Amino acid sequence: MTRVFSGMQPSGDPHLGNLLGAWVNWVAMQEDRECVYCVVDLHAITSPAEHDPATLAARTLELATGMLAVGVDPQRSILFVQSHLHEHAECTWLFNCVAGFGELRKMPQFKEKSEGKGDAVSVGLFDYPVLQAADILLYHADEVPVGEDQRHHIELARDIAQRFNHRFATPEAPVFTLPKAVHPPAAARVMDLQDPTVKMSKSASSEKGIISVLDEPKRIEKKIKSAVTDSAGDIRHDRAAKPGVSNLLEILAAATHREVDELAAEYDGGGYGTFKLAVAEAVIELLRPIQDRYAELADDPGEVQRVLADGADRAREVAVPTLQHAKQAMGLLPRG
Ligand code: ATP
Ligand code: LTN
Numbered sequence: 001m002t003r004v005f006s007g008m009q010p011s012g013d014p015h016l017g018n019l020l021g022a023w024v025n026w027v028a029m030q031e032d033r034e035c036v037y038c039v040v041d042l043h044a045i046t047s048p049a050e051h052d053p054a055t056l057a058a059r060t061l062e063l064a065t066g067m068l069a070v071g072v073d074p075q076r077s078i079l080f081v082q083s084h085l086h087e088h089a090e091c092t093w094l095f096n097c098v099a100g101f102g103e104l105r106k107m108p109q110f111k112e113k114s115e116g117k118g119d120a121v122s123v124g125l126f127d128y129p130v131l132q133a134a135d136i137l138l139y140h141a142d143e144v145p146v147g148e149d150q151r152h153h154i155e156l157a158r159d160i161a162q163r164f165n166h167r168f169a170t171p172e173a174p175v176f177t178l179p180k181a182v183h184p185p186a187a188a189r190v191m192d193l194q195d196p197t198v199k200m201s202k203s204a205s206s207e208k209g210i211i212s213v214l215d216e217p218k219r220i221e222k223k224i225k226s227a228v229t230d231s232a233g234d235i236r237h238d239r240a241a242k243p244g245v246s247n248l249l250e251i252l253a254a255a256t257h258r259e260v261d262e263l264a265a266e267y268d269g270g271g272y273g274t275f276k277l278a279v280a281e282a283v284i285e286l287l288r289p290i291q292d293r294y295a296e297l298a299d300d301p302g303e304v305q306r307v308l309a310d311g312a313d314r315a316r317e318v319a320v321p322t323l324q325h326a327k328q329a330m331g332l333l334p335r336g
Helices: 016-029 053-070 086-096 101-105 108-114 123-137 148-168 217-225 243-256 260-267 272-298 301-330
Strands: 003-008 034-039 078-081 143-145 180-182
Touching: 003 016, 003 123, 016 034, 016 053, 016 143, 016 243, 034 053, 034 301, 053 078, 053 272, 053 301, 078 301, 086 123, 086 301, 101 123, 101 148, 108 123, 108 148, 123 148, 143 148, 148 180, 148 301, 217 272, 243 260, 243 272, 260 272, 272 301
Parallel strands: 003 034, 003 143, 034 078, 143 180
Antiparallel strands: none
16 A cells, blocks of 8 residues: 655644645545654754744644644554654664765755854754655655655655665665655645735744634634735736735635635625635634544643554554664664
8 A cells, every 4th residue: 555654843833724735635645545644843953943942842742633633543544753763863864874965955945944044054954854754764655745845855865765775775675665745636835814925834924924723713814804915806816916815715715625716706796805704714614623623632632642652653663674674784783
């Protein structure tokens, strides 16, 4: 069966973009694939601006609770916290000796996040994609559902796997499976409500630009009502000319499982007020069952912790033999 791996950083409150762009797809993939989903807390400590030791543990638990609330099913899939398996860090070291300085330096995310920081940039930020490669390759993942911005990281994981196999294994008995990135079919890309030309983001968007998965209905309505649109008044899908309206149309389509064009035809002529109210209602209805389930789960954090402990045990069953195989292939002396 096709194996899937994906991860999300506990770097802020999960938002509508994370839900429509990632989680909806994660949940659907459970139907016919073996899925491994991970809260990647070791990635979240790579930049000091986003790392708050006082809230990291709580955020990690909240993100895992959110994943369960949207429908990640721990019976069918493996859900765990990255730092609960030291194998990820250990495998990163092995890959550090396979990955090249030049290829890491060129990673767009590293270039973006390190810009203007000079020598203050952490080695962890530089090494971020190597840790991500370890996440993916330890589980022999075939498919990695991620946003378009992660494409280079998945290609690097593929290159590392290929290079490792070439240097330390034979074509008949490779150590690592070559993964590929897959993007959600509906290509949901939710934009910031205040600046619809940039994506909604946990760390970069302002509070008003983001709809958190746990926002109360009143707050959602307020944020959508004040979403930036334009002065033309017509409702049609045109990302270049009408980014705000197009974003709201896409959100409405995703939340109601309807087509963008059909919705545009239905609301055009009725004014932005009515349209925005419809979008707000649809989002509120979309989030209601998730929020109810979240509240139930959050009532019993011990149970979520148990689910994560079980997930870590099951993850270890896959990751430990893979890592052993890799160490053996590299010629490291097994413990007697
Ligand atoms: P950060 O600001 O910390 O980078 P983020 O909000 O951009 O966080 P990530 O943790 O980078 O989110 O991404 C988690 C998953 O959610 C990825 O698969 C990513 O593609 C998806 N995702 C994030 N933002 C959006 C968005 N605005 N629209 C659609 N998908 C998104
Ligand atoms: N870098 C990713 C998060 C991430 C990930 C992974 C995604 C860490 N490890 C492994 C897929 C597979 C991000 O920022 N979205």
